[in-house]
Amino acid sequence: MKLYSYYRSSAAFRVRIALNLKGLAYETVPIDLRAKGGGEQFGEAFRAVNPQMRVPVLELDSGDVLLQSLAIIDYLDETWPEPPLQPADPLTRARVRAVALIIATDIHPLNNTGPQRYLARTLGHDQAAIDAWVANWIGAGFEAIERLITPGPYAFGDAVTLADVCLVPQLANARRIDMALDRFPKILAAEAACLALPAFAQARPEVQPDAP
Secondary structure (H helix, E strand, O other): EEEEOOOOHHHHHHHHHHHHHHHHOOEEEEEEOOOOOHHHHOHHHHHOHHHHHHEEEEEEOOOOEEEEEOOOOOOOHHHHHOOOOOOOOOOHHHHHHOOOHHHHHHHHHHHHHHHHHHHHOOOOOOOHHHHHHHHHHHHHHHHHHHHHOEEEEOEEEEOOOOHHHHHHHHHHHHHHOOOOOOOOOOHHHHHHHHOHHHHHHHHOHOOOOOOO
């Protein structure tokens, strides 16, 4: 398998974690989202792979191409069911998915590279203002998640779930802008438990082949 990735992409980070948890080997194909000219994702070569021009993309050994991190993770979980990333109990599974969706659909889209580029180039905001925007939306989402999770030691008990897979990369985004996180002790506890696992540690941005 090939994973088209950028070391700092939190969406790609999610997929790297899931691949590692499943014990699946993959080749990283780096796509520099901040390359000169706006980023390699806008080139025709990558557009032929993903018309949306975003990472991650997972190319299977069959040649089939999968887009969008949560769709990719769902495929991995259905195809390689061990260890499962969603609880068997429907109620807990719904709660896990809610936290994952808060991150993937409420927090992340507002601090992704596209909105940040628009804030800078179209609206003329400086980096300090952009960082404040990002911190505002991460904080709003984390305030809800802090109330929803029940670490023990992971976000929803004694097994890693999709909630953890989404939460850890979003914390990396928060730290990139030096966001204060002390008011989220349950989130930090779940993160610490996750990062003690090789699957999470080996997926961290700073250890990726395209990291500077």
